[in-house]
Amino acid sequence: MHKVETKTVLPATRLRGDFIVPGDKSISHRAIMFASLAQGESRIRGLLRGEDCLSTLHAFRCLGVEVNDKGDDEIIIQGRGLDGLKEPDDVIDCGNSGTTMRLMSGILAAQPFFTILTGDQYLRRRPMGRVITPLTSMGAKILGRDDHSKAPLAIDGGGLVAAEYHSPIASAQVKSAVLLAGMQVDGVTTVYEPHLSRDHSERMLRYFGADLESFSGGTRVKGRVVLSGKEVDVAGDISSAAFFLVAGLIVPDSELLLKNVGVNPTRSGIIDILQQMGGAIELTNLRELSGEPVADLLVKSSHLHGIEIGGDLIPRAIDEFPVVSVAAAFADGVTIIRDAKELRVKETDRIAAMCDCLGSLGVAIEPLDDGMRIVGGRRLTGGEVNSCGDHRIAMSMAIAALGATTAIKIVDTACTETSFPGFWELLTRITEN
Ligand SMILES: O=C(O)C1=C[C@@H](OP(=O)(O)O)[C@@H](O)[C@H](O)C1
Ligand SMILES: C=C(OP(=O)(O)O)C(=O)O
DSSP: OOOOOEEEEOOOSEEEEEEEOOBOHHHHHHHHHHHHHSEEEEEEESOOOSHHHHHHHHHHHHTTOEEEEOSSSEEEEEEEOTTOOOOOSSOEEOTTOHHHHHHHHHHHHTSSSEEEEEOOTTGGGSOOHHHHHHHHHTTOEEEEHHHHTEEEEEEEOOOOOOOEEEOSSOOHHHHHHHHHHHTTSSSEEEEEOSSOOOOHHHHHHHHTTOOEEEETTEEEEETTOOOBOOEEEOOBOHHHHHHHHHHHHHSTTOEEEEEEEEOOTTTTHHHHHHHHTTOEEEEEEEEEETTEEEEEEEEEOOOOBOOEEOGGGTGGGGGGHHHHHHHHHTSBEEEEEOSOGGGGGSSSOHHHHHHHHHHHTTOEEEEETTEEEEEEOSOOOOEEEEOTTOHHHHHHHHHHHHTSSSOEEEEOOGGGGGTOTTHHHHHHHHEEO
16 A cells, blocks of 8 residues: 655744756757657656656657666667667657646647557646647547546647647647657647746757747747757756745745856746746846846745736646645735636646645645635644645645745645655755744
């Protein structure tokens, strides 16, 4: 029987330190994928060794890609080109990773062989119709559970044509799945989206030599252009940095320097949100790393106030709302998050999960159909909360505990390995109790 791990986090008196956070998860997935589809060798440094990215690496090994991983900072991938992948001899397990399953669907829909993608109990509950629909319109044959809307997915690949797709949601996973399918077939494929979602695929595909053009409202890619192996340095993950930004703001007398963090404008909504709440976050040493902007972030304790958040800020900070709700609990006044219905279909329903966790510690937090309303300013009491297996909920509650009156016990904490190996050690290293 699987033992559920727990952690108890004590209130902090102050936080101090400078450090780097692990590599960006979205960029790491793409580096593995595009290196595998390129011709020649790619060297990837700073790759996130979180479970999600290891799922992507495992998937490409199953597809015949040679990966040289000595466990140090660099992995070497021998690309097989657009036509060099082989039919896997078993089901591919994408673990907990939505990005792996949805982007792989786009890649495999165009490959002339049969694949089955599955995942853990959380991933098998998440909606896959959002990629099956556009891929089917390109000629893909994908079957799935629950009337072809959920994994396991059976993909009978090949025979696709280029298409034009108007996505009803701002989702980088949907956009990327269609672009990755389009990239492998003759003609031009275009994806339109209602708000700009993270553009790592576009940046990295161009970096690998794809013929891809982004314009206001969409992106088009020309099919059958050969990608060439590259050296990629992966920026630090702003979604992981977000936990320590909020920690540095809410714990009095704190100062943290987070080095080498990706600050791509399609991902940096968390900095805008926290600055609008009155947070002192300074960006220095702005530079570019393999086509992505990075900076060092200096954060100091601040007096926060509530704000209203919605519109195109939502996709720019989509994974950060659990920890934004923690910041809101420590801020004076009311914070309202709207237009964020997507939070209901992540690893958990993150609106319900944060309302349960923070609500049980005395925070006045109320779910909205598409967000949350949080009345902040009251110190959290200690207690026990459950992450429900969601890495971002577990880490958000650890940050909340730093500012609580007494210890918080968090149940189900092994999930932090999904995106942030070393999280608990780093938290201990910078905390003074
Ligand atoms: O493309 C990506 O790497 C991701 C896109 C986002 O999902 P959606 O595309 O579903 O918004 C995000 O929540 C996820 O963590 C990673
Ligand atoms: C939603 C997330 O990832 P994915 O969709 O890749 O599972 C996340 O990391 O918060």
